[in-house]
Amino acid sequence: MSPRSPREISVLVPPDLAPLYPDDPSRIGPYLVLGRLGQGGSGTVYAAVDTASASAGDRLVAVKVLTSPELESADAYPALERRLRALSGVDPARVVVPLVFDSDANPPWLSMPYMAGERLSHFVTKRGGLGTGKLVALATGLAEGLSALHARGVAHGSLRPSEILLESNGPHIMECAVVASPERMRGSGATWLSPERFRGGAATPAADVFAWGAVVAFAGTGRLPFGPGEPEEIAERAAQGSFDLTGLARGLQPVVGRSLDPDPDGRPSLREVIGAVIAVWQAQNAVEGGGGSHAGGATAAPDRDELARILEREWHAVEPPARVPEVIRLEGRMSNRRPTRAVFLAGSAVLALALVGGGVWGVSRLLAPGQGDALASDAAGEEAASPSPVAEEDPLTLVVRFDPAEQESPESGPWVYTPVDREDEPVRGQGIPSHSAWAEQWDAAGEPGEAVIAPDAAVLCAKFCAAPEHLFIDDEGRGTWELTGSDFVDYLSWGPVVIVEVTFAEPAEEGDDGPREIVRVTELFTD
C-alpha cells in the first residue's frame, strides 16, 4: 500500500451522490464541490468538502447556492445577511444552521452540516402516521427547534413536512435561510400556512405555531388536517378553523387544535405547547407503568432533561445508508473566478486614472507619520516614471485592496494588491456593509503591486473570516480575529474583495526589486 499523498484526503460521501452538471461550480467559497444533493425552489444543494477539517467523518458539508425568487430585489440581500447571521447563533440541536455563508457572493451561498435522514413528508406518505411515542418526540423536537429560532428573533415562516428531516438523533428543521413567500407557499403549501400568512402577512412566531399544529396533525394521522383540495379551498377551511384531527392521539388534540386557531392571538405559545406535549407523554408513561415525574403541565417551563428523555426513549428513526469513503485529490484547487489578463489590464488603466485626487481618510490613523506623504506623491503622478510600484520610497505599511478576481495565481502567488485610501470618514453604526459596498468606498491611490504573503504572517481579520461569529472589530474599525498568512492566501482563492492594511518585511538587500513580503495583514471594516 503506497502512502497517501498529502494532497489527497479521505471523505465519507453518501453512496447515491449525484454527479455535478457541466455548469456546476467546482469550488464554492472555501469548499471543494463533490456532487449534487438536490435542487429545490430556493436553490441547489451540493455535497462539498471542508478541506480544513481533520476528520474524514466531518469533512462533508452541504452547500446551498441560493437562487430563490425572494432574493430578486436588491433590498433582500441585507435582510438575508441579517437572517443568516442570526441563524448562525441558533442552538443547532434541532435546527440545521449555517456554518459559513457569503451573502455578498453572486449567487449567495451557505454551508451547513451534512444531514442524512428522511424527510417527514416522505416518511409519512410511505408509512402512514407515526405512533404516539414517536409523534410526541417529533412534536417536542419541532417545538424546541422553533423556540431556538424565535430566541434569536427568527421566525421560520415556511415550516412544512418536506423541510423536516428525521435524522438518527431526532428531527431537524431545515430551510431556514429564506422565508418562502406566501405566493410560493400557496400552491402545494397552503395546508401549513396560517390564514394571516395566506393573506400575505409576515412570518411570525404565531404563524410558526400554526404550522407546528398542521405538521403534527399530518404526522399523527397521515392526512392533511384541512383535507385535500385547491389551495383556496384549504385556506378557506383554515380560516374557518375547520380541521379534522380524528385519529390523532387524544391527549394531543387540544393543543394541536388550539395551535390551528385562525386567530393568531388564540394560539398557544411554544412554551405552552411543549408543556402540554410533555404532560401527554408523562400521563401515558404513568399509565403504562413507566417512569417520569408529573411535573409538566400546560404552562410549566419546558424541562430540557425531560425533552432529552423523550427523544432518547421514543426516537427510533430511520438509519441512513452508510456513507462510503472516497479519496479526494486537492491538486488543481483553483478559484472559479480567475481573471483574464485583459480584465486585469483594463482594471489597471482605470486605477491609473483614479490616482489624481486620491483621498486620505484614515491614512493619518492607519499609516505611520510620513507614509501619507509617500501616497500623496504617488497621487500626484511622481511615480509615473518609476519602473516599479515597489520602488525604494515605498512605505512599509500600506492600505491596500486585494481583489480575489484579480489574482493570477490565487494559490501560489505572487498576489496582486492595489494601494487605496479614502477622503471621507466612514459612517459608523449603519449596519455592516457588504464586502463590495465597503470596497467601493475606497479609491485607488497607487499602481497595483505584487507581493508574497508569509504563511505565518499575522492576520487580523474582521469580515473576511467568513464565519459570522468571528466578526470582531475594534474601535478603529480594524479586525481583531487572528488568522495566519496561509488562511489569508486561502481566502484570496475564493473570497470577495477585501480592504486591509499590510506591513511589508524590510527588504533583504538594497535594490531588491522582487515582490515584497507581507508579514502582517489587518482587515479594515466598519460596523
Ligand SMILES: Nc1ncnc2c1ncn2[C@@H]1O[C@H](COP(=O)(O)OP(=O)(O)OP(=O)(O)O)[C@@H](O)[C@H]1O
Ligand atoms: N444539510 C443538508 N444535508 C444533506 N442534504 C441536504 C441538506 N440540505 C438540503 N439537502 C438536500 O438537498 C435537496 C434540496 O433541498 P432544498 O431544501 O433546497 O429543496 P427542497 O426542499 O426540495 O425545495 P424548496 O427549496 O422548495 O424547499 C434535498 O434533497 C435535500 O434533502
